Amino acid sequence: MTKLQPLANQYGHDVSTHVPDHPGGVIALQGRDAAIWEQAAPLLAVRDNDAHTLYAYALATSFLAAHPEAEPAIVLPAILLHDIGWSQVPPEEVLSAIAPGGGRPDLVLLHEKEGSRLAAGILGDLGHDAGHTQRILEIIDGHDSRREALGIDDALVKDADKTWRLSPHGLDTVMDWFGLDRGQALRLCSARVHGHLFTDEARAVARAFSAVESASAWDQRRALTGR
Template sequence: METSITTPAGGSAAGAGLLGRDVSALVPAAADVPGLIDMSPAERSVWDRAVGHLHVRDNDVHTVYAFGIAKALVAAVDGARPEIVLPAILLHDTGWSRVPEDRVLEAIAPQPRHPELVRVHEIEGAAIARAVLEDLGRDPADIDAIVAIVDGHDTRAEAMNPSDAVVKDADKLWRLTPHGLATVQRWFGLTPDAALRIVSGRTHDHLHTAPARTMARALAAIASIDLSPQRRALARQGEW
């Protein structure tokens, strides 16, 4: 697995720290650590073409987090194909760039006023995905599979196959990340606790794979502890 994790000369960003001695020589190489995520050259080529379509409502950052989640999930879900899942997650929300930005939130809000725009962004995203992948010379059968996932990733209730299930789950799991919760809080003017509750209510029961359901509970547990009075009371103490 390739990584782009870097540290200053000497291999340690922290120096001696509170311990008082340098342990940087004991830090393992990134390639020896499980779970670290980066984009391969093939994935970066899709990202480089997708990112220009992801400027609307934090979709660029959302997509990067969803990619990381998808890359973790695809290794844990039998039958999911990374060559389908990862381009699909990078391209899934490109269609929002063709929806008036001032209507995007009213398409995805609780009790939305423009729910039809969710379908519009899927159709437009499918067209963008096909153009990007054809430009890259990807296998026509893979292109069809990726485009089919993009065209229905939000409105299609059931997953067509394991790859589709992973894309759907990674897209939703972003909501429970710190970035997702902060974004939902900002979008709808909610308190952190209310954002966690509304996101949880729209995530846990809508996931398709067992690994995603486990990940969702772990993310929700961390977010809950961050908001707990016990954790807040300890915030004045030193952090690791």
């Protein structure tokens, strides 16, 4: 769990009035996207896909800042809805679709097809632009199985989805999926992410995630007990 409150104030003085309200890089989930999330969340309550989706949304938002040619109205709804199709796969079979040394391509394809179908209903109910909706559905239907990106919007969705695996939450999740220790999870996710991204921004973030996690495993860091 991310630490939300301090354990101490070592400085001893209140500096909270000097903290800016809206600095660059701090984002929010609101407006149209919040409405999509409300519809998507119940369909994401499997395999920790709900939290995964929120982190992937944040990554996609960050990547969009470097790509003015991409369309947020396509990328962000697509990332919020990309995994809702797993709700249509029997829960006991979900992890077999992506397990190391195994894999069920049929289930991967099923979750993409079902995700596109469910997303069409959600976006239709919310009155989303029809042209944008069609492109969003094309991205969802193939976001895992399609090796090439359809364009920059699809590339950013794919990159945000994959880069999450190397985030602290991603590694926490993969550890429990497969009973791996953190070092094993880092090596597995590194092999599945590095070399499989489309944009320079995602590649830089993925390398940074791996670097920070590598340092956490060093004997020198682990010797700093309690910190």
